[in-house]
Each structure stands twice: as structure tokens, then as C-alpha cells.
Amino acid sequence: MSTFSSRAPNRSVLRAWGLALAVLSVILPALPLGPLFAQPPLPLAVLWAAYGWAAEDESGWRAPLTLAVLGLVHDQLAGGPYGLFAAIYLSAYLVGRILAVLMSAPNLVSLWGGFIGTAIVSIGVAYVLARVGLGRNVSVLPYAEAAIITAIIFPIVRPLYMSASPSLRPGGRR
Amino acid sequence: MARRRSSVRRAGGGRKVPAGVLLGVILVIGAVALIGTQAGRTPQTEIVMQTGDEGAATAGRVATGPARAGEGFFDRLFGGWNSAARIEELEAENRELQAWRDLAERLAERNRRYEALLRMPADTFGEGADIDNSIAAQLVLDSGGPFMRTLVANAGDLHGVKVGYIAVNENGLVGRVVSVGQHSSRVLMLDDYNSRIPVMGESSRVRAVLAGQATRRPELSLYPYQLQAPRMDFIVGAQSLREGERVITSGDGGLYPRGISVGVAQRQGDGSWRVSLAASQQPIDFVRIIPFIPVDPPEATADPSATPPLGSSSSVAVIGRETMTAPPTAPSPAPAQQQRPRQTAQNQAPAQQNQTPQPQPQQEAPPPAEPPATPPQ
Numbered sequence: 001m002s003t004f005s006s007r008a009p010n011r012s013v014l015r016a017w018g019l020a021l022a023v024l025s026v027i028l029p030a031l032p033l034g035p036l037f038a039q040p041p042l043p044l045a046v047l048w049a050a051y052g053w054a055a056e057d058e059s060g061w062r063a064p065l066t067l068a069v070l071g072l073v074h075d076q077l078a079g080g081p082y083g084l085f086a087a088i089y090l091s092a093y094l095v096g097r098i099l100a101v102l103m104s105a106p107n108l109v110s111l112w113g114g115f116i117g118t119a120i121v122s123i124g125v126a127y128v129l130a131r132v133g134l135g136r137n138v139s140v141l142p143y144a145e146a147a148i149i150t151a152i153i154f155p156i157v158r159p160l161y162m163s164a165s166p167s168l169r170p171g172g173r174r
Numbered sequence: 175m176a177r178r179r180s181s182v183r184r185a186g187g188g189r190k191v192p193a194g195v196l197l198g199v200i201l202v203i204g205a206v207a208l209i210g211t212q213a214g215r216t217p218q219t220e221i222v223m224q225t226g227d228e229g230a231a232t233a234g235r236v237a238t239g240p241a242r243a244g245e246g247f248f249d250r251l252f253g254g255w256n257s258a259a260r261i262e263e264l265e266a267e268n269r270e271l272q273a274w275r276d277l278a279e280r281l282a283e284r285n286r287r288y289e290a291l292l293r294m295p296a297d298t299f300g301e302g303a304d305i306d307n308s309i310a311a312q313l314v315l316d317s318g319g320p321f322m323r324t325l326v327a328n329a330g331d332l333h334g335v336k337v338g339y340i341a342v343n344e345n346g347l348v349g350r351v352v353s354v355g356q357h358s359s360r361v362l363m364l365d366d367y368n369s370r371i372p373v374m375g376e377s378s379r380v381r382a383v384l385a386g387q388a389t390r391r392p393e394l395s396l397y398p399y400q401l402q403a404p405r406m407d408f409i410v411g412a413q414s415l416r417e418g419e420r421v422i423t424s425g426d427g428g429l430y431p432r433g434i435s436v437g438v439a440q441r442q443g444d445g446s447w448r449v450s451l452a453a454s455q456q457p458i459d460f461v462r463i464i465p466f467i468p469v470d471p472p473e474a475t476a477d478p479s480a481t482p483p484l485g486s487s488s489s490v491a492v493i494g495r496e497t498m499t500a501p502p503t504a505p506s507p508a509p510a511q512q513q514r515p516r517q518t519a520q521n522q523a524p525a526q527q528n529q530t531p532q533p534q535p536q537q538e539a540p541p542p543a544e545p546p547a548t549p550p551q
Binding site: 027029030031032033034038039040060061062063064065067068071074075076077078079080081082083084086087090091093094097129130132133134135137138139140142143145146 | 193194195197198199201202204205206207208209210212213214215219222223226227230234237238313314315316317319320321322324325353360367368385457458459
């Protein structure tokens with residue numbers, strides 16, 4: 001185990017990659033690069049970051065502030081109103097903290113289940129807030145599709161955001 | 175007492191809320207407040223969104239520059255391999271198009287004669303659209319998000335773009351300008367959820383409302399006035415819409431000029447109609463932003479001295495006025511312009527026999543005019 005730990009990439013490097021993915025998932029859909037880079041099918045990598053940082057007990061101000069900034073940038077690129085994506089990402093962070101405690105077993109099913117729960121709650125939040133911000137005509141279906149794609153891919157990118165060890169999680173044994 | 179203190183602690187009185195959670199809750203409340211106030215979309219806060227668009231447009235131009243340059247390079251590189259075959263293909267296409275052009279010219283000439291015969295008003299297709307003063311712009315940002323479908327083009331107020339101008343590309347209508355900054359403008363695309371535009375079938379003339387659906391093709395609502403007209407007066411017209419028929423803007427409502435290509439009507443398995451947008455045949459890169467001045471309502475340009483219905487300038491009223499006999503009683507006030515008699519087969523023959531000017535019915539007696547210098551021939 002100690003050998004594995006010494007070979008594992010630096011935690012801060014992984015976090016940097018996770019943040020880079022989150023930033024790319026906000027910026028890439030805004031560039032006119034074709035339908036392949038639209039959202040969906042591009043995953044909402046900010047949800048990975050929100051859940052991963054919440055589950056890793058990033059209790060400082062950096063995680064929520066970063067999510068708020070990413071949300072506001074996403075709002076700006078999407079044409080507004082400000083606050084919609086920021087609220088979705090921040091609510092995912094808060095829900096992620098609760099679900100990370102409930103699903104704190106150190107196995108993939110538990111971690112994945114926690115993220116699926118977070119994604120489902122974020123769809124509900126998006127449904128309510130999008131109708132408030134964008135009117136009744138708006139549909140949450142495209143967002144739900146993107147969130148489902150994000151949930152399916154989560155096990156592949158999980159090491160970028162969180163470790164399987166429960167030691168750092170809010171409900172984990174220290 | 176000690177037991178009581180411990181129960182308070184167990185209930186959470188001694189637990190500290192992590193700073194991240196507290197900040198998260200505060201930020202969520204702030205974000206919801208921003209949504210509630212429609213920050214960035216109201217006239218007061220729109221300047222923030224426009225400033226942000228300016229910066230994002232600049233960044234987008236820089237970010238997509240290498241990709242665009244690469245596309246052009248590879249197109250040129252691989253285009254040379256099959257240039258001979260491409261030239262042959264284009265020559266064949268050119269020959270075919272020349273035949274079509276001859277046919278189109280013949281039909282246009284025949285159409286002109288029919289219109290003259292029927293005294294139709296000038297073609298209203300594209301009326302109000304100032305094509306000559308259109309502004310070419312490049313697309314630099316695409317919202318691409320799950321909720322909105324907007325584009326940001328790199329032409330703004332300094333280039334003469336105003337809110338309400340329409341955006342088209344070489345294939346058809348793209349959308350409408352909804353926000354303008356100094357150097358950029360945001361275009362609401364036809365497939366946005368908030369996009370509702372009146373359209374019609376080009377040959378069947380069926381009226382419909384095109385409703386955006388974001389990730390799916392826009393839906394054709396064939397009974398747009400169903401709430402106002404529950405009897406479904408349009409049901410006969412709806413049935414005459416044909417699969418593959420071109421859909422164009424109808425100009426109803428005055429937001430879009432009439433006659434701009436929107437796409438092709440396609441019937442779905444469930445019986446609903448959708449439009450395959452013409453603008454999305456190819457990736458949207460360049461757009462033309464066209465000034466559009468909507469047609470004034472008749473009330474805005476009506477002659478205040480005119481009396482309805484005979485004073486109205488509609489063709490029905492004009493025909494009615496010209497065919498009615500003058501009342502034998504006191505003359506009515508003089509109109510602003512003298513009406514010329516209709517040139518018909520019935521009134522031309524006697525006019526040739528006696529070309530003495532006749533006073534118009536419904537007009538005040540003209541002031542005594544000088545006798546003609548030459549007698550009528």
C-alpha cells in the first residue's frame with residue numbers, strides 16, 4: 001500500500017487537473033467548435049469538482065468560491081441571467097457534502113452512488129431555478145442529459161477529484 | 175445539570191459549521207437573489223452582461239483563431255488533391271444551373287405580367303430589410319449550454335448594430351439581435367426556448383409559429399392562435415402543409431421581414447411538424463446582420479382627414495370608392511390627392527371619344543380653371 005502511495009500522483013497535481021477539466025467544461029461549449037462540443041454531450045465537469053471537493057472535505061473558502069466564479073463565468077457565456085449556474089454548482093457542493101457523509105464507505109459503488117444522488121438533486125435545482133430565471137418555456141431535459149452523461153463518466157475521472165480512502169471525508173474515520 | 179449540558183451538546187449546540195459550508199450557503203442565497211432580480215438581463219444591469227460579452231468575444235476570437243487557421247490550411251492542402259474532379263463537377267453543376275436560370279427568368283417574366291394584370295402591390299418579400307446596409311460579422315462565441323441558444327458576433331454598436339436587427343447566414347435565418355455591446359452583439363437563435371417566430375409554408379401559405387426546442391429541431395405550432403380562436407379556423411390550412419415544403423418567415427407581428435428562408439418542414443412520427451433549419455446545414459461561422467424596419471401599422475400612416483371606410487387606402491376600399499356613384503347631395507371635403515379614374519375597358523372607350531376633363535365624384539368642385547390652350551382633339 002505504501003508502495004502504491006509513493007507511486008500515486010501528487011494530490012495537488014490531481015486537483016489542478018480536476019480544476020482544468022471543470023474550467024474546460026465551462027469554456028469549450030461556448031466556443032464555436034461544432035455540436036460535439038455542445039453541452040450535452042460534453043459532461044458538466046464542474047459537478048465532478050463540486051462533489052469531489054465536498055467529499056474530500058475541502059472546508060475552506062476556496063471550493064465554494066471557485067464554484068461560484070465558475071458558475072458566474074458559465075452564466076456570462078450562456079447569456080445569463082447571472083446566478084443560475086452558480087446556484088446549481090454551489091447547491092451540488094452542499095448536497096455533495098451531505099451525500100458524502102451518507103455514502104462514506106470506501107468503495108466505488110458508494111462514491112458513485114453519492115455522485116449520482118448529487119447529480120439528481122442538481123437536476124431538480126436546475127428545474128426550479130431555470131424556470132425562475134429563464135421562463136416557463138425552458139426545459140431542463142438538455143441539462144438532465146448532460147448530468148446523466150457526467151454521472152456515467154464519473155468513475156473514470158474519480159481519481160482526479162477524490163481518493164477512495166475515507167480518511168479525509170466529513171463522515172470518515174480519521 | 176451536567177446531564178442537561180451534555181444533551182445540549184449532543185443536539186449540535188457545540189458543533190461548528192465549517193467555513194466552506196457557511197460560505198456556500200451564503201453564496202447560494204446570493205446566486206438565487208441574482209436570478210430573482212434577473213441580473214444581466216434587465217436594462218439596468220444589461221451593461222454588465224454586455225461588458226462581459228465584449229471580453230468573452232475577444233477571448234473567443236483569440237481562442238478559436240488557431241482552430242480556424244488550421245481548418246483553412248487543411249482545406250487548401252487536401253483540396254488540391256482532387257481539384258480536377260472538383261472542376262468537372264462544378265462545370266456540370268454550372269450547366270445545369272444555366273438551364274434553371276433560363277427557366278427562372280421565363281417564369282419571372284410571366285409572373286411580372288400576371289402581377290401587372292392583377293394590379294398587385296409590389297413584392298413584399300423582405301420588405302423593411304435593409305440588405306444594402308447589412309453588417310457582416312464573425313461568430314466568436316456560442317452559448318452551447320443546456321438552457322440557452324445564443325451566439326455572440328463580433329460586430330456591435332460601433333458597427334451600427336442595434337437590438338432587433340436580424341441575423342442570417344448564406345443558408346437562411348439564424349436569429350435576432352437581443353443585446354448589443356460596443357464591439358459585439360448577442361443573437362437569439364431560432365432553436366432557443368424563448369424563440370417564437372411566425373412562419374408560413376412557401377407554397378401552401380399555412381401560417382404557423384416556430385417554437386424553439388434547444389437540442390431538438392424547432393417545432394411548428396400550426397394552431398398558433400388556438401387560445402384566441404378556439405374554433406380552429408386554421409385546420410384546413412394545416413392539412414395542406416406538405417412534407418419537405420420550404421418554410422419562410424411570414425412577417426406577422428413585425429419582428430422579422432417576410433420571406434426569409436427558415437428551413438424545410440418535416441413531419442414527425444407522432445404527427446407533429448418540425449423544421450430542419452436552413453441555417454444549420456453548415457456550421458455557422460459568418461453572419462450578416464440586417465437592419466430591419468418593421469412595416470408601420472396603417473393607423474400610424476393614416477391620413478387624419480380621411481374618413482373610414484372610403485378614406486382608407488386599402489385596395490378594397492379604393493375599389494369601392496371608385497365604383498360607387500357620387501352622392502347627389504352637398505360635396506364632401508376635398509381629399510389630399512386627386513384620384514385618377516381606373517383604366518378599365520369600360521371607361522376607356524368613352525374617354526377616348528371625349529377627353530374633356532371630368533370632375534371626380536366625391537370631390538369638391540374644383541376652382542375655376544383656365545380654359546385649355548388647345549381644344550380637345
